[in-house]
Amino acid sequence: MRPQTPSALIVWLWRAVFLGAAAAGAALPGCNGSSDATTAASDESAVKTAAPLASIGAAKTAEAPPQLPEPVAGTPQSLLHEAKMLRMKPLAGVTSADQIAAAQLARQKELVRLTTEVIAKTHDEPASERTFDDAAFLLMNARLQLALCDDEQVRNENVDALYEHAEAFHRRNPESKAAAEAAFAVAKLAHENARRHGSQEWLEEFARQAQVFATKFPKEESRGPSLLFSAGWSCELHGLTQPATACYTQIADRFPGTEEAVTAAGSLRRLKLVGQPLQLGGSTLDGGYVSIDEYAGKPVLVLFWQASNPKVADLMPVLADLQAAHGENFGIIGVALDEDESAVREFLDSCGLKWKQIFFADPSKRGWKNTVAEFYGVKSVPALWLVGSDGKVRATNLSAETARQAVANAR
Incomplete structure (x- = not known):
């Protein structure tokens, strides 16, 4: 098991900066993460959503994809197309909170089934790498929703699955888009649990996963420093100076010249002030x-x-x-x-x-x-x-x- 949610919840007044705003079919009771109807493009750039004082920037608006013919039935491309259509399909015929939660849960499980089949058919086919990457993205997003739902058994199973998928995708190809998206999904999971519960365990896990992402994917010059800065600042808000310092230090070392690096350098000066003369x-x-x-x-x-x-x-x-x-x-x-x-x-x-x-x-x-x-x-x-x-x-x-x-x- 990964870090567990404590029974006594600590109120944490820090707004989420990772889970994107919902389009059709917004976040629903029972699966409280970002909507399954959020576009892949907005999910990928959700880390850029401006957080108070964090200067992360704004999410980009995805352009509408060109109209393409439906793929041949039974192919991985056909299964992926089915998954994408399911993800965007509005929930129909449900009204109560329990019905919505059940429908959302069923949808995410079906998305896991479809995308897992696509991945099995394409993981060793270089010509199908884009299909593989798209399926991996959808799989991790569905797992993330399930890992944040109210059903404890489902939640625990999918928390473990997220970590396992991230490790597997990285072993397969550490420079792939799938590996990066999987690692980012794990960081989003830690962030969301830290945001909800404010527990030291999840805050420290958020900082750890931000550092893992930045270390494994140094070319992620937008999401890497943003993730590290959000983790560092979140830890600071709760008095966790050691993980905050580690995150700020990694920004300065790995992403010099970024806006986050400038602010991180100032934060490091402040965190080291006690016991030192003040220049002011x-x-x-x-x-x-x-x-x-x-x-x-x-x-x-x-x-x-x-x-x-x-x-x-x-x-x-x-x-x-x-x-x-x-x-x-x-x-x-x-x-x-x-x-x-x-x-x-x-x-x-x-x-x-x-x-x-x-x-x-x-x-x-x-x-x-x-x-x-x-x-x-x-x-x-x-x-x-x-x-x-x-x-x-x-x-x-x-x-x-x-x-x-x-x-x-x-x-």
């Missing part, structure tokens, strides 16, 4: 300049924030209390990640704090393009860091609840 400085809202060096010998809180985020407003009373308690022996530096200067000024007028803001006059360096945020791979707000009186970073993940004690210990 930038233009201020009033046209001056502020540097962490100005606060030598004092504990300093650094807050990355946006005016529209309600959690930032929740932090203000805590920061005000700390400023009142410690006075001149304590500092706060803000890194404002809004694009609108008036929004920053309005928020500062209402919060009642005396603190300098890093905010650039150049609009191209505002928002998430703020050079400080980019340098340290900051991807969410509020992000509250603490620098001790010795100038070394003590924490990069403080909350309203932990900030008071952390400041007291940092003196």
